[in-house]
Amino acid sequence: MDADPDTLTLDIDGWEGPLDLLLALARTQKVDLRQLSILELVEQYLNFIDRARALKLEVAADYLVMAAWLAYLKSALLLPRDPEQEPSPEELALRLQLRLERLSAMREAGARLLARDRLGRDVFVRAAPEGLKTIRTAAWQADLYDLIEAYGRVTARTRPxxxxxxxxxxxxxxxxxxxxxxxxxxxIDWATIEKFLPEGAGGTFRKSALASSFLASLELARQGRVELRQQAPFAPLYLRRPA
Structure with missing residues (x-):
């Protein structure tokens, strides 16, 4: 047996070496599987699995596929081939090879992804810029007249x-x-309304007396106690006692 716990090395009649190499040679028909004992191959494989308790699951799966494929090739060689059987052993071998290559590519891609730097652990993003803070200070320029004018406007708005x-x-x-x-x-005869104003009335008192005398003339005319006459708009107003 090989010292590497991840490598299965066979020692059977007609072959001694790694299992994967045996599978590769069996596919290319460079090894006569009729000379190999499948029973010994399976026993050595099971012993290898029992001893390798810490073996990786994917490694064990690979060896299981290879051992199963060797058993299938052995049985295909020993039994008479049915010409109508599809797919043929050669086609199955090709399919297995493609699946193993695809599995190997997926494992390699997964390993590369796991080996990349992780955000927050190995690499860190740049912090957001804080920007510039603008501080504005008002500089007032006013003289005494401006202050008095502003005070007057404010008090005019608030004064009752x-x-x-x-x-x-x-x-x-x-x-x-x-x-x-x-x-x-x-x-007895017609007289203007100014004749009925108090003597010596002037200024604001004359205006008040004229307005009150005019209203009094209209009220007396309504009662039929005086007669009114005016030749044109804004012409002098005349009063007299009814005839």
């Missing part, structure tokens, strides 16, 4: 609105009714 009516002399409607009714009774 208050409307104070200044005290001023006015003529009430009641006083104008009494005055116009009394003076129109003393007037």
């Amino acid at each position: 609105v208050m409307h104070i009516v200044a005290s001023r002399p006015v003529m009430t409607l009641e006083a104008a009714l009494d005055r116009v009714a009394r003076l129109v009774g003393e007037t």
Whole structure:
């Protein structure tokens, strides 16, 4: 037996050497399998499997396939061949060879993948850039006038609105009714409305007296106590007692 625990070396009548070499020679018909004992081959194979407890599963599977293929070739040579049997032993040998080559390619690819550097263990990705942080500082340029103007705008928005009516002399409607009714009774001919205003009235009091006297004239005309006359729009308004 070979010292390598992963290699099965046979020692049977007619052959001494590795099993894979025997299989290769048997396929090319360079070894006469009729001279080999399949029983001894199987016994040595089983002993090899029993001793190699730590043998890899794929290695054991390869040897199992090779041993089974040798047994099949042996039986095909010993038994008469059926011409109608498909596939032929040669075709089966070719299929087995292709499958073994494909299995070897897959194992090699798997070994290469496992031997590659792993992300996070052997190689590391570059960290994301943090970028530049922009710090902005406002620089205000203002003089005293700008500050006072800004303060005035702010206070104008927040200050409560208050409307104070200044005290001023006015003529009430009641006083104008009494005055116009009394003076129109003393007037025989037509007189303008300004004749019924208080003497010496001026400024804002005159405006108030004129407005109140006009409303009083309309109310007295409605009651039939005075007659009104106006020649054109915005012309002087005349009053008199009814005829």
